[in-house]
Amino acid sequence: MSQEEEEKKQDTQVESQTSQEKQRNFLRKQHEEYLLSLEKSKDLDSIGYYLTEHLRIGGAYWSLNALACLGIKLPQEKVDKLVKWILSCQNEDGGFGGNTQHDSHITSTHYAILTLIIFEELNKVDIDKVVGYIKSLQKEDGSFMGDTWGEVDTRFSYCALSSLALFNRLNEINVQKAAEYVLRCRNFDGAFGGSPDAESHGAYIFTGVGALTIAGYLDAFDKDQLGFWLSERQTSKGGFNGRPEKLADVCYSWWIYSSFRMIQRVNWIDCQGLENFILDCQDSEGGIADRPENCVDVFHTFFGIAALSLLNQQKYDLVPIDPTFALPKPLLLKNFPHLSHIVNTL
Incomplete structure (x- = not known):
């Protein structure tokens, strides 16, 4: 290879490296603009809008918590509007639905609590009603149902323990049984599934380890x-x-x-x-x-x-x-x- 070819190769490598470094800059401003634009991007003629209608509380948490990580605070007028909407998602049973007029679910309830905490507006909700709803979902074996239809997995255990810990009301449930259920979801490979004998999975490890951390059983595995x-x-x-x-x-x-x-x-x-x-x-x-x-x-x-x-x-x-x-x-x-x-x- 000639000296000229060698220099050209080195220049190409430097350009490639510079391009990669540029790509790997954290695009803070662009992410902020993207997150703030989400509210304005409602396409009411799109089937996707209606297929995700039940996820509105979750979407609010993801976008608002991302903005909180970026250090962005919304105007108080906007906060008041969002808090009013979140509170409208609470049902008579004390739980929250994924949107207004949706059935209560423990994941939606957890998202609502977290979002109100981000706004520092948790005092606006009837905590006793929420606690009553969460308590009603614990089964005899310590597990938690997601809603009245009875599905069970450790996502719901985590949502319940996290919510009650934030309320300082863990004493309202059987924490020991809740932890023992999660520990029964541990597999031979040392990881956790969503229910006993279910395949180990990265997301369920978070919910399992998170639940055990909150319950005080982190040293039990x-x-x-x-x-x-x-x-x-x-x-x-x-x-x-x-x-x-x-x-x-x-x-x-x-x-x-x-x-x-x-x-x-x-x-x-x-x-x-x-x-x-x-x-x-x-x-x-x-x-x-x-x-x-x-x-x-x-x-x-x-x-x-x-x-x-x-x-x-x-x-x-x-x-x-x-x-x-x-x-x-x-x-x-x-x-x-x-x-x-x-x-x-x-």
Whole structure:
């Protein structure tokens, strides 16, 4: 190879490296604009709008918590309007539906509570009614139903324990049985499924470990064995998959990395590789997709930003988020001092 060809090759490599570094800048302004534009993008003629109508409370939490991580506060007039809408989603049984006039569900109830906490407006809700609703969903074996139809898995255990812990009302349920049920969902590989004997899954590990952290049973299982299973979820791309032989997905950056934080095994993975994967999933116009080059959505945008906050909040100038409660840490320490034994140690 001639000197001229060698220099040209080096220039190409430098340009490629510069381009990659540019792509991996955190697009803060674009994400802010994307999140703030979501309310204006309602296409009432689109079937997608109606197919996702039951997810409105969840969508509010994902977008508003992402903005909170970015340090963005909405005008009080807008907050008042959103709080009024959230309260309109509460039903007579005390639970919240995914939208106005939707049946109550424990996940929607949890999202409503978290969103009101972000606004510091939790005092606007009848907490006794919510607690009564959550209590009514615990079964004899300690598990929780999602709603009156009876579906059970550890997502609902986590939602129940998180909500009641935030209310400082864990004594209203049988915490020991709740924890024992989650522990029965642990598999031979050391990881957790959504129910006893169900396949181990990254998202259910978050709900299982989160529930056990809140319940005070974090030392009731082998954290090294779980950490080994979790570390195998990191792919060559740097991102995590949720199960063996699956593609990496940005949402597992949160589910799995927050679990690593709770069991204190973060040094077992390539954190820089995970950061790079999340940044590669950004769209130049704002928002984060499940994987590079795919379409963005608010779900993955939140989990990508939240994971970056956990990974390196100072580098990305993000408000620190708590890995157990998935809320801004300063907000928890300010308004929920009874949880400082969990929040301060993670």
